[in-house]
Amino acid sequence: MEHIKVVAFDCDGVMFDTTKANMAYYNEILQHFGRPTLTPDQFAYCHSHTADQSIAHLFNDEKSVRAAQNYRKNMSYIPFLKYMILEPYLKPLLEKLRPGYKTAIATNRSNTMDRVLSEHGLEEYFDLVVSSSDVDRPKPYPDPLIKILEHFEIEADNALYVGDSELDEIAAKAAGVPFVAYQNRSLSANFHIKSLKEIAQILDIKIA
Template identity: 45%
Template sequence: MDITKIKAVVFDCDGVMFDTAAANRKYYDEVLASFDKPGLTEEQFVNVHMMTVNEAIEYLFPEIDDLSKVYDCLKTIGYHKFIKYMTMEKGLKELLITLNDSGYIRGIGTNRTNTMEKVLEDFGLEDYFEVVVTAATVKKPKPDPEQLLLIMEKFNLKPDEILFIGDSDYDRQAALNANVWFVAFKNSELKADFNVESMDEIAGILQIN
């Protein structure tokens, strides 16, 4: 594979574009508390971080057959008030500008469902991406490669023309199954084509810094 062939750079949201640990923990803790359950354990936190909301709710409430009350609770709580606890990754906006200046397609592939638009709006990033694919856009979220395949199809790209940046095993599996380049962000334990700790290092891989 030739790094110079890359035409599109696709970002996962949670753990890559943003540190969402505090926001996600507060959100799910409030949901759990509404049903008199204790807050997230460390293991639960790691798992829900990768999952879609639906997967997370099924995982956190295995004892409930009819989850409609839990979903009603989610609507009441809402996620928007937790966005303020998210922190944008240092150098993200600068990297996105440089990618655009260098002619790259910029994308998002995330297992968020209906909150991505609001996140981009609140952080002033609405105009920084050519494509945003969420769990709501596809039939099968990550680890299925559908999000990446959709981006490929939309822009008529080959697998070796996409660089996908993620931080979880779901991301790794999606990249592997789509046969695209994979960058593991701030997770040195993940097997990847590249392991990085900063946005600057991504620019370095593409030789645009």
């Protein structure tokens, strides 16, 4: 894989186990409006979609959606950061990737990404962060990955994208970027991995 120049990551479910954080976040919103807590299907949707899309999915009429969006935008995500669990081997992998490779994030998170990185001391490890706020069309559209390719002035096969959802798979395929499926054998991918440590094996670099 000598032609790979950029390794890009999804955030939720790849860099972090965000199950508890996102569950608590959306349940807080639902409970404020007297709604039942998330069902498994609702959580699966919220895991990979943007916050705006998730609210629209959870609240099924325009008035309720508007009220929930306003409430969400005035909420702080900070209380939920403590529930985010760094995935094993992420930091050691990032340390080994730099400076030989550029690193990026393509996430459907919006304005919470910077705080997530700073809270976990990860800002210095990434050359570019593309959130849903940075593109007109978030994943599953290829726009976030195309933005990464354009930023680094590389071809699609010079990048590697690590994701865990169908939205990641669709975006990578549409952008022509080789896709690494993390802990999800149901996805169609160039590589399937159970541990981020395996990225080092794909790139033939050593990690402790």
